[in-house]
Amino acid sequence: MTxxxxxxxxxxxxxxxxxxxxxxxxRVQKTDDAFDLVKKERMMADDSSFVSKEVIxxxxxxxxxxxxxxxxxxxxxxxxxEKKIRQxxxxxxxxxxxxxxxxxxxxxxxxLEKDNNNLKSMLDEYNDEVKAKWEMFKVSINHSANEIGxxxxxxxxxxxx
Numbered sequence: 001m002t003x004x005x006x007x008x009x010x011x012x013x014x015x016x017x018x019x020x021x022x023x024x025x026x027r028v029q030k031t032d033d034a035f036d037l038v039k040k041e042r043m044m045a046d047d048s049s050f051v052s053k054e055v056i057x058x059x060x061x062x063x064x065x066x067x068x069x070x071x072x073x074x075x076x077x078x079x080x081x082e083k084k085i086r087q088x089x090x091x092x093x094x095x096x097x098x099x100x101x102x103x104x105x106x107x108x109x110x111x112l113e114k115d116n117n118n119l120k121s122m123l124d125e126y127n128d129e130v131k132a133k134w135e136m137f138k139v140s141i142n143h144s145a146n147e148i149g150x151x152x153x154x155x156x157x158x159x160x161x
Contacts, residue, residue, distance in 0.1 A: 095109055
């Protein structure tokens with residue numbers, strides 16, 4: 001062997017050695033990439049037919065689905081009426097605390113308080129499955145709650161005079 005042949009054999013041996021070392025080296029992966037790769041492989045193994053890359057990518061995305069819930073008519077009515085009833089209760093408490101309340105006004109106030117409590121129990125007991133009487137019930141309750149509020153305002157102004 002000549003010197004040129006020795007140099008060429010050393011270069012070839014060195015090249016093969018470098019290729020062998022780099023190909024046998026450990027492959028560093030991110031954990032997310034490894035998870036996606038395993039998920040993709042399992043999807044391909046479970047599905048006997050061809051699955052496109054777009055379908056696989058779409059299935060790997062996690063999306064939060066938000067369902068917009070709009071309250072129905074009964075719920076809206078119930079919340080509004082409960083608000084009116086609470087306002088009436090607060091107004092009754094304020095009027096009771098006034099120092100100039102006479103016996104006649106107290107009697108009227110206790111009747112209004114009783115009516116307000118009856119409204120509250122009617123609202124709690126109403127079966128929302130009964131749709132046929134819904135409109136009539138709605139009008140009646142609304143009217144009663146508004147009437148109590150008007151009478152309380154009138155009573156409050158009478159007491160302050």
